[in-house]
Amino acid sequence: MRQHIAAIIVAAGRGTRAGTGVPKQWRMLAGRIVLAHTLDAFRQAGVTRLVVVVHPDDLDKADTLRAPDVAIVLGGDTRTASVRAALEALEGDAPRHVLIHDGARPLLSPTVIGDVCAALDHAVAAAPALPVVDALWRGENGQVAAAVSRADLFRAQTPQGFEFRAILAAHRAHLGDAADDVEIARAAGIETRITQGADDNLKLTYQTDFDRAERLIAARRRDDMDIRLGNGFDVHRFGPGKGCWLCGVLVPHERALQGHSDADVGMHALSDAIYGALAEGDIGRHFPPSDPQWKGAESHIFLRHAVGLMHARGYRLNNCDVTLICERPKIGPHAAAMQAALAAIMGCDMGQISVKATTSERLGFTGREEGIAAIATACLSRG
Secondary structure, X not given: OOOOEEEEEEEOOOOOOOOOOOOHHHOEEOOEEHHHHHHHHHHHXXXXXXXXXXXXXXXXXXXXXXXXXXXXXXXXXXXXXXXXXXXXXXXXXXXXXXXXXXXXXXXXXXXXXXXXXXXXXXOOEEEEEEEOOOXXXXXXXXXXXXXXXXXXXXXEOOOEEEEHHHHHHHHHHOOOOOOOHHHHHHHOOOOEEEEEOOOOOOOXXXXXXXXXXXXXXXXXXXXXXXXXXXXXXXXXXXXXXXXXXXXXXXXXXXXXXXXXXXXXXXXXXXXXXXXXXXXXXXXXXXXXXXXXXXOOOOOHHHHHHHHHHHHHOOXXXXXXXXXXXXXXXXOHXXXXXXXXXXXXXXXXXXXXXXXXXXXXXXXXXHHOOOEEEEXXXXXXXXX
């Protein structure tokens, strides 16, 4: 995990050259919004403090990206103004380094990100680029007017990385717009180290770029798909108290569930399902019940830890399914609220989460209303 680094994803532009009239960063790519791919790339690289800069007209769309590791910032009239707005938003809790990335570059790899981060250990600024290998011409009136030397020429890419304080000061001192943040850094006298870019780190501009990106994603999925399944099971007995915490919702009941933590049996089972898919044991391994600091702990702490570990290992949640087994309380009236609570904790869509209930036909301890059991399954994928 790269705790000292924040990433700014610039997505406030109105570019529609790719067609459809929808800004390219909000278009669908391989079944997901372009920006969702971009955010996942940073998560896979261990960057979990993400700032997405959006146009005011796109705030409703930005709701689909909200997650514990994502902050939304309103952009300005230019790219430079948008980046500065994000930098100013970070200043109150400033990171050591910041990566600034075009939201319409969704295919960047953890390697490209990692190379920039590694360079920042020894430099104030670093950015990926590719050397120009094609012949270059200068044209006039549709004719070749002259050949241009390609020696020492590079195609600039993002993310461009900087010491946070240095690039914030450079932005504050810069007047007008700029092509990218390296231009602003150089105007402030900051040297920028070049790191290795990648051909796949293309910027979506035209429809042909989307077509190529679709093919690249399909090829990556064929080559790299890693699907993991995990299951979890948990039980808690009833005892004194009022109301039961179930999947993040306090459900009215004449008794409460008993446990070392808040006894949210559904969230415990789901956390164990994610840990299981990662071959990381269970809650007890990471939060031992013998440790008094977890006495009465809220169960979202365990689930957030499991999700954070999932992202750190480069996986994403495909879907999960939680079944609560009890005679009472009735779960159906609260199932949607439970889906919403889990989605907020996990940073995913409600459509990826199922919460349902069944009885045990009055058989066993759940049938005798001595407690509640829960089973959960989680499907993770990488690739």
